[in-house]
Amino acid sequence: MAARPAASAVATLDPVSHSTSPTRLTISIDLYETGGEKGSGFHFFNTTPNHYHRAEVLQRTGAIDVTCKLEKVIHGALSPESDRYASLIVMQWFIQPKGSRRISESTIKLLFEPNSADGDIEVEDIVFQDTYSLMPTHQEETITKGIEATVGIQQFANLGLTAKWDKSTTSTLSNAITLSGAMRVINNRPSNRVATWTLSENPLQPLGIPASLKVAVLVSRQDRQKFLCRVNFVCRTDLKTAIQGCFNKIPKDDPIIFQPNPRDKGAGSNKNVTYGHDELSSVHLNDLCSVTFRTLMTNGKA
Numbered sequence: 001m002a003a004r005p006a007a008s009a010v011a012t013l014d015p016v017s018h019s020t021s022p023t024r025l026t027i028s029i030d031l032y033e034t035g036g037e038k039g040s041g042f043h044f045f046n047t048t049p050n051h052y053h054r055a056e057v058l059q060r061t062g063a064i065d066v067t068c069k070l071e072k073v074i075h076g077a078l079s080p081e082s083d084r085y086a087s088l089i090v091m092q093w094f095i096q097p098k099g100s101r102r103i104s105e106s107t108i109k110l111l112f113e114p115n116s117a118d119g120d121i122e123v124e125d126i127v128f129q130d131t132y133s134l135m136p137t138h139q140e141e142t143i144t145k146g147i148e149a150t151v152g153i154q155q156f157a158n159l160g161l162t163a164k165w166d167k168s169t170t171s172t173l174s175n176a177i178t179l180s181g182a183m184r185v186i187n188n189r190p191s192n193r194v195a196t197w198t199l200s201e202n203p204l205q206p207l208g209i210p211a212s213l214k215v216a217v218l219v220s221r222q223d224r225q226k227f228l229c230r231v232n233f234v235c236r237t238d239l240k241t242a243i244q245g246c247f248n249k250i251p252k253d254d255p256i257i258f259q260p261n262p263r264d265k266g267a268g269s270n271k272n273v274t275y276g277h278d279e280l281s282s283v284h285l286n287d288l289c290s291v292t293f294r295t296l297m298t299n300g301k302a
Contacts (some may be wrong), residue, residue, distance in 0.1 A: 045254045052259040052266035053273050057091060058231055064103065065096040066233055070270065071214070072288070075224075075260040076277030078124070084220040086124065086280040087260060089229070090288050093213045097237075102208045103201075106235040110195045111186070112219050113255070115226040122191040125218040127285040128181035134291060136176035137205050175204040179291060181215075212292040216285040221260075228255040 046054060057068035072090035091110075097103055114121045177200065184194035195217045199209040221227065231253065259266055262275040277283075 046257060048267045050257075050259075050264070050266035051268060052226075052257050052264075053270035054254075054256050055270050055272070057256060058233060058253060060233075063098055063101050064235070064237065065094070065098070066235075068093045068231070068233075070256065071272060073258065073270065073273040074277050074280065075258075075262070075273070075275045076280050078220055078281045079279050082281070084222060085224050085260060086218060086220045087227075087258060088216065088218050088277070088280050088283060088285075089258075090214065090216045093215070094211065095209065095213070095235075096211055097208060101237065102206070103235045103237050104206065104208065105198065105200045106209055106233065107196060107198045108213075108215070109232040109234075110217060111230040111232070112193050112195075113228045113230065114221070115228060115257075119225055119227070120191075120222050121193060121227050122220050123183045123193060123195050123217060124220050124281070125285060126181050126183055126195045126197075127216045127289040128179055128197060129183065131178055131180040133176035133178060134210070135202065135205075135293060137202060175202050177202045177209065177293070179210075179213075210291050210293045212290070214289045214291075216288045218280060218283070218285065224260040226257055226259050226261075228257060230255045 053070060053073055055070050057070050058066065059068075060066040069092045070089070071092045072088070074088040076086060076088075078084050078086045093108065095103060095106060112121050112123060179197065179199055181195075181197045183192040184196060185191065186193050195215075197213070197215055199213065201207065201209050219227070257266075260275075
């Protein structure tokens with residue numbers, strides 16, 4: 001079998017940094033190579049062809065730990081009046097750099113596919129579908145410019161003097177961590193089949209992105225046939241993390257297989273999967289999701 005191509009790390013300047021800032025690398029943790037200490041780069045395969053609703057969506061360990069769990073799945077219908085079946089999917093992501101490592105931006109992408117060539121699937125709704133600001137900060141900036149002024153002859157008839165004045169302008173800069181969610185089509189063909197979220201750090205307070213993100217997506221179909229979800233995670237991190245990662249070669253993760261038919265539970269059924277909800281379009285997705293920057297321990301002892 002021919003060798004698969006290796007993932008490439010594309011060097012780019014951090015868009016929120018000045019030209020003198022260190023170079024950042026954009027790396028894809030989902031491709032054929034991944035950063036991590038020797039032997040620590042895990043990948044997930046489905047154990048059998050009927051391994052449905054895999055609980056562990058993704059797991060990468062090393063200088064940066066990235067894990068995702070399938071927290072909840074509800075299969076049913078969009079509404080009693082609709083002729084379309086639907087599935088509500090909730091995923092919990094944890095993004096944990098170690099030591100001084102930092103992620104300035106990350107993007108999660110979920111691609112949904114029917115199990116057959118003639119099947120259909122559509123992303124109906126996602127949580128955080130817009131651009132949101134988290135933990136805003138404010139910073140005053142003062143810019144001083146020198147201006148030369150000639151002293152008037154009427155004041156000093158016998159002197160040709162100039163004086164330099166400083167003009168200062170003060171402005172307030174505001175920025176925040178941003179979270180942007182969107183639904184996308186594939187190859188410019190309707191309907192939407194991709195759910196994506198991007199987290200970016202606050203450039204005025206570069207402390208990285210939130211450590212925890214819980215997202216939800218509602219998909220619909222014309223039938224109750226199996227469908228797939230392919231997961232991609234890309235992050236922008238520091239150069240040291242990329243170089244020390246060693247890029248262990250691993251295969252791609254298997255897609256998650258969803259089986260809406262309750263009569264086919266498959267192998268190793270996920271206890272967080274339920275069936276029969278007949279009005280999934282009425283569920284408020286924001287009630288199921290959250291963003292956590294850091295969790296503080298308040299009962300710790302010195």
